[in-house]
Amino acid sequence: MCDYGPMDTCDIIVIGGGAAGLMAAGQAARSGARVLALEKMDYPGRKLGITGKGRCNLTNTAAHAAFLKRFGSGARFLLPSLEAFDNRSLMDFFSGIGIGLVAERGGRVFPAGVRAPRVARALRAWCEGCGARIVCGCPATEIMHEGGRVTGVRCGQRAFSCRAVIAATGGASYPRTGSTGDGYRLAGALGHTIVPARPALIGLVTRERGLCACDGLSLRNCRARLLISGRERAEEFGELQIAGYGLNGPVILTLSGMAVDALLARKKVQVSIDLKPALSREKLHARLKRDIGSRGAEKLGSLLRGLLPRELVGVCCTQAGLKPGSPASALKQPETERLIDWLKNFTHTVTGHRPLDEAIITAGGVSTAEVDPNTMESKLVRGVYFAGEILDLQADTGGYNLQAAFSTGHAAGLAAAEALYGDSNSRFL
Numbered sequence: 001m002c003d004y005g006p007m008d009t010c011d012i013i014v015i016g017g018g019a020a021g022l023m024a025a026g027q028a029a030r031s032g033a034r035v036l037a038l039e040k041m042d043y044p045g046r047k048l049g050i051t052g053k054g055r056c057n058l059t060n061t062a063a064h065a066a067f068l069k070r071f072g073s074g075a076r077f078l079l080p081s082l083e084a085f086d087n088r089s090l091m092d093f094f095s096g097i098g099i100g101l102v103a104e105r106g107g108r109v110f111p112a113g114v115r116a117p118r119v120a121r122a123l124r125a126w127c128e129g130c131g132a133r134i135v136c137g138c139p140a141t142e143i144m145h146e147g148g149r150v151t152g153v154r155c156g157q158r159a160f161s162c163r164a165v166i167a168a169t170g171g172a173s174y175p176r177t178g179s180t181g182d183g184y185r186l187a188g189a190l191g192h193t194i195v196p197a198r199p200a201l202i203g204l205v206t207r208e209r210g211l212c213a214c215d216g217l218s219l220r221n222c223r224a225r226l227l228i229s230g231r232e233r234a235e236e237f238g239e240l241q242i243a244g245y246g247l248n249g250p251v252i253l254t255l256s257g258m259a260v261d262a263l264l265a266r267k268k269v270q271v272s273i274d275l276k277p278a279l280s281r282e283k284l285h286a287r288l289k290r291d292i293g294s295r296g297a298e299k300l301g302s303l304l305r306g307l308l309p310r311e312l313v314g315v316c317c318t319q320a321g322l323k324p325g326s327p328a329s330a331l332k333q334p335e336t337e338r339l340i341d342w343l344k345n346f347t348h349t350v351t352g353h354r355p356l357d358e359a360i361i362t363a364g365g366v367s368t369a370e371v372d373p374n375t376m377e378s379k380l381v382r383g384v385y386f387a388g389e390i391l392d393l394q395a396d397t398g399g400y401n402l403q404a405a406f407s408t409g410h411a412a413g414l415a416a417a418e419a420l421y422g423d424s425n426s427r428f429l
């Protein structure tokens, strides 16, 4: 636990010691500013320390255009800060602070041979090495301002004066890591529009939940289609999991943002899973014919175990109206069609989503319309900057969200420090 220091006056206060805040604080301090980072938890970088299932998927090797596509409508806002500090720059940065990196499937970049907490510690050490002071156990409760300009930060009874504030408090998911939506209240009190927070990258609750004893069953190489009001809106290929409450796993997380928004708009949401995407209907017919030819005396349930995970055989028979106990050779044409329909369209009706607490990302936050994308400065209050997940900016899994936190943190830290040069009170003059 850190103690309060004597530094009640400084140039820049960074609120939040996560990925964005540590990057912002370090960059600003490196530029010569006196920087105080206030972190409400007992140590910084708690969320960073649990990312990527403990492995920390720091960024992605995707080229700029493909990278930006992952941010949907947020791409335009991210563009300048990503161009200024992109995935290559971030990889160089981490290599420079002693974290070797390795790119894996899908361009996902991970630290080589070290776990996520080690990355968080290295970032903290770099930040402090740049000269920033980190004060832990210090939740900011108000950003003070006067005449349209920031004047300081209040933490309960204690007030710190400064000339710039970088708000990097994260979103509202995984509150045990410190991100509890404080930033929305702080920014809202300054007059900023807060796009309502909602979960993104989240498991989906389905009507079919509990249909089978499949909790935790992983289905690889599936194609999942998201249907909204009966129309296909998105498609993903890869791995998904059947959970006790419904569906989860990488493919579902990617589809979940759109699904949650459609649920909020009270639209009908379904996920249709093609369990055999590599086999056309014709090929499936041929495969079944061959199987029945050689194993026709076996029970249908037993034959299906060659096509499906054991846990799904009962669900398949129930939903497709098949008799698992009858001989496979007794399968009639209409039953074969129903079986193939089921294999190509294992459909789930989405009735809800897991709570925001469990979301990998919070969608919504400070409206980017009120923030300068080059500097991250508020367009409403001079000297206030935003960085990271506090912004209404979100992407798919794959390292994109951390890159956005680092890019926006980098931009905010540099811009806040540079702005001090134009300030007659600055020690730079």
Ligand SMILES: Cc1cc2nc3c(=O)[nH]c(=O)nc-3n(C[C@H](O)[C@H](O)[C@H](O)COP(=O)(O)OP(=O)(O)OC[C@H]3O[C@@H](n4cnc5c(N)ncnc54)[C@H](O)[C@@H]3O)c2cc1C
Residues within 6 Å of the ligand: 015, 016, 017, 018, 019, 020, 021, 038, 039, 040, 041, 044, 045, 046, 047, 048, 050, 051, 052, 053, 056, 057, 058, 059, 138, 139, 140, 141, 168, 169, 170, 171, 173, 174, 177, 178, 179, 180, 182, 183, 359, 360, 361, 387, 388, 389, 390, 398, 399, 400, 401, 402, 403, 405
């Ligand atoms: C389980 C999980 C796994 C993830 N894995 C990945 C991954 O592998 N790759 C990827 O790209 N993204 C991943 N993400 C998303 C990624 O972690 C976040 O997008 C990123 O951490 C956001 O950084 P941030 O600095 O904006 O916010 P945070 O990392 O949440 O940091 C915000 C900080 O602000 C502090 N704070 C909050 N309020 C106050 C206050 N009032 N005063 C002072 N301090 C305050 C918090 O304590 C916290 O330390 C994952 C998320 C989760 C939940």
